[in-house]
Amino acid sequence: MKYDDYIYDLSRPGRTGVDLPAPDVPETPIPAEFLRDELPLPELSLPQVARHYLRLSQKNYAVDKGFYPLGSCTMKYNPKVNEWTARLPGFAAIHPLQDPATVQGAMGLMHDLQQMIAEIAGFDAVSLQPAAGAHGEFTGVLIMRAAQLARGETQRHKILVPDSAHGTNPASTAMAGFTAVQIPSDADGNVDIEALKGALDDEVIGIMITNPNTLGLFESHLVEVARLVHEAGGLVYGDGANLNAIMGIVRPGDLGIDVMHFNLHKTFSTPHGGGGPGSGPVGVTAELAEFLPGPVVALSDEGDEYIWKQPAQSIGRMKSFHGNFGVMVKAYTYIKMHGADGLRQVSEMAVLNANYMQARILQMGDYPIPYGHRHCMHETVAQGKLAGADDVHTLDIAKRLIDYDYHPPTIYFPLIVHEALMIEPTETEDKETLDGFLETLDRIADEARTHPDLLHEAPVNAPTRRLDEVRAARNPILVRLPSTMVTS
Numbered sequence: 385m386k387y388d389d390y391i392y393d394l395s396r397p398g399r400t401g402v403d404l405p406a407p408d409v410p411e412t413p414i415p416a417e418f419l420r421d422e423l424p425l426p427e428l429s430l431p432q433v434a435r436h437y438l439r440l441s442q443k444n445y446a447v448d449k450g451f452y453p454l455g456s457c458t459m460k461y462n463p464k465v466n467e468w469t470a471r472l473p474g475f476a477a478i479h480p481l482q483d484p485a486t487v488q489g490a491m492g493l494m495h496d497l498q499q500m501i502a503e504i505a506g507f508d509a510v511s512l513q514p515a516a517g518a519h520g521e522f523t524g525v526l527i528m529r530a531a532q533l534a535r536g537e538t539q540r541h542k543i544l545v546p547d548s549a550h551g552t553n554p555a556s557t558a559m560a561g562f563t564a565v566q567i568p569s570d571a572d573g574n575v576d577i578e579a580l581k582g583a584l585d586d587e588v589i590g591i592m593i594t595n596p597n598t599l600g601l602f603e604s605h606l607v608e609v610a611r612l613v614h615e616a617g618g619l620v621y622g623d624g625a626n627l628n629a630i631m632g633i634v635r636p637g638d639l640g641i642d643v644m645h646f647n648l649h650k651t652f653s654t655p656h657g658g659g660g661p662g663s664g665p666v667g668v669t670a671e672l673a674e675f676l677p678g679p680v681v682a683l684s685d686e687g688d689e690y691i692w693k694q695p696a697q698s699i700g701r702m703k704s705f706h707g708n709f710g711v712m713v714k715a716y717t718y719i720k721m722h723g724a725d726g727l728r729q730v731s732e733m734a735v736l737n738a739n740y741m742q743a744r745i746l747q748m749g750d751y752p753i754p755y756g757h758r759h760c761m762h763e764t765v766a767q768g769k770l771a772g773a774d775d776v777h778t779l780d781i782a783k784r785l786i787d788y789d790y791h792p793p794t795i796y797f798p799l800i801v802h803e804a805l806m807i808e809p810t811e812t813e814d815k816e817t818l819d820g821f822l823e824t825l826d827r828i829a830d831e832a833r834t835h836p837d838l839l840h841e842a843p844v845n846a847p848t849r850r851l852d853e854v855r856a857a858r859n860p861i862l863v864r865l866p867s868t869m870v871t872s
């Protein structure tokens with residue numbers, strides 16, 4: 385018998401792994417309607433369960449296991465001290481409905497976090513409610529619309545989105561009930577200014593812009609873009625997911641951005657991926673502060689107490705209670721641990737690492753980088769198009785990287801780069817790790833030309849082989865029944 389057999393097949397009648405403690409409350413009979421004759425749970429010993437779950441976890445890939453250059457996702461090392469602070473009983477064992485007088489410490493942390501991230505990005509007010517980046521976008525779009533409605537501008541319904549944008553930007557626009565209008569990029573990867581001018585009219589709510597954009601490039605026209613949009617009565621939404629490149633160096637609020645979300649789980653180090661809790665606070669200029677979702681934390685007029693406060697023209701509540709508080713504690717810890725100089729250094733190192741990767745990839749000459757004539761910011765977008773290996777594609781290269789124990793980069797995004805391989809090393813990787821990855825890319829390029837089947841069959845060393853994604857989507861098997869329950 386193998387340990388990684390299906391857990392139901394390990395089951396033996398009567399085997400047990402629990403010793404329940406003696407009850408500390410009086411026993412009461414279980415109501416009959418809650419009882420059933422059969423409950424097919426696996427019967428296992430404690431060591432079997434421990435081994436089963438440890439082995440399952442080892443089949444997974446995580447940033448604590450190896451290099452994870454997943455472009456745009458900022459998969460950096462997450463300091464373990466964050467977990468310790470988030471678990472302190474004063475933070476972890478409180479309830480959101482408690483009397484504010486009993487949770488002043490937690491509210492103080494939220495208050496300071498609101499202020500710190502406002503300062504980092506150059507905004508006047510912040511709401512910590514949204515649960516993720518996309519949720520922050522949705523919130524921001526509603527804020528922009530609410531501000532314009534308050535001015536009586538009912539005709540606006542379009543949001544401009546550059547063609548390099550993350551898919552969440554047009555999706556948030558559509559979720560909010562508006563029309564996304566795509567703006568092309570120019571030859572340098574910036575927003576095409578002429579196309580922007582052509583699209584601006586009095587029906588435009590605003591633009592959603594990512595800086596650095598998802599080509600890993602600083603939007604050099606951003607100030608001009610903001611000026612043009614503002615002149616047309618629109619507002620500028622900043623997708624702040626790539627803040628890791630510019631912290632302590634440039635403040636999006638100073639560049640003309642009116643609303644922006646932060647990905648606390650990217651820039652400010654909370655484990656993410658696999659659907660773990662995130663946090664996507666939204667920062668705004670003073671003009672938009674009254675529209676923020678609430679309640680936010682404020683100081684009382686006497687300045688001696690933290691209170692919940694609903695902004696006067698709030699778009700309402702975006703999340704139950706006060707958002708994902710544990711993520712806020714982690715972000716707060718991370719910011720305090722680094723201080724202003726440390727955060728600047730984070731961004732400098734992130735940009736240095738990405739430029740090192742870009743320069744070495746260009747030097748190797750196998751993988752084209754369409755915008756490689758510019759310095760990149762925190763990530764670089766190469767292509768899995770290898771001369772002399774026409775039937776090898778980015779997907780094959782990504783799968784082969786798994787065989788060499790790397791998490792593949794983001795692939796086929798941004799959409800405007802054919803066969804995109806989007807590499808974001810982050811600041812927490814050392815030079816040896818980057819060199820190891822670069823040597824592996826080089827080796828895979830050789831394999832693609834000499835043994836392309838190695839790539840087409842990859843991965844061969846992973847717990848699962850290449851998945852048939854089409855079949856998985858058409859015939860999903862969502863539960864596997866214990867063999868004892870399978871009748872036909």
Ligand SMILES: *Cc1c(COP(=O)(O)O)cnc(C)c1O
Nearest residue numbers: 456516517518550552623625662
């Ligand atoms: C990750 C990301 C988002 C969405 O953030 P989530 O927290 O995953 O919802 C939006 N835009 C960009 C550029 C991103 O990288």
